[in-house]
Amino acid sequence: MSMKSIPEKFENLFGKRSFGHLATLMPDGSPQVTPVWVDYDGQYVLVNSAEGRQKDLNMERDPRVAISIQDPDDPYRYVQVRGVVEEITTDGADEHIDKQAQKYLDVEEYPHRSPDEIRKLYKIKPEHV
Numbered sequence: 001m002s003m004k005s006i007p008e009k010f011e012n013l014f015g016k017r018s019f020g021h022l023a024t025l026m027p028d029g030s031p032q033v034t035p036v037w038v039d040y041d042g043q044y045v046l047v048n049s050a051e052g053r054q055k056d057l058n059m060e061r062d063p064r065v066a067i068s069i070q071d072p073d074d075p076y077r078y079v080q081v082r083g084v085v086e087e088i089t090t091d092g093a094d095e096h097i098d099k100q101a102q103k104y105l106d107v108e109e110y111p112h113r114s115p116d117e118i119r120k121l122y123k124i125k126p127e128h129v
Contacts, residue, residue, distance in 0.1 A: 004126055006040055010079040013069050014040040017104050022047060023066040024058035037100045038069055044123040045081055048097045051118040059085045059122055082128040093119035
């Protein structure tokens with residue numbers, strides 16, 4: 001599939017407790033993969049992380065990423081997205097991680113936040129789906 005948006009038949013993956021596997025590039029060009037919570041706003045695949053983590057450092061330096069999202073009910077059903085991080089922002093990131101915690105953990109507030117943590121929201125623009 002070579003598309004620039006998530007096909008409607010896969011959008012429901014973002015409403016489930018589907019984990020994504022986010023591939024970023026290390027400074028030497030080697031891949032680094034991290035399991036992540038995922039969201040989709042109809043235009044961007046959204047990932048949330050804390051400042052200073054390896055994926056944060058990698059995406060700040062090189063916005064090219066790939067992410068695969070697997071259906072937790074059918075491991076052979078998945079969608080893969082290659083794209084670029086078009087925006088990295090702290091605006092709304094705290095609220096977004098709480099929303100994700102509700103979906104993934106059934107709690108109202110993200111419980112693993114450290115007092116000095118700065119949350120970031122990464123907006124990934126699909127280029128190939």
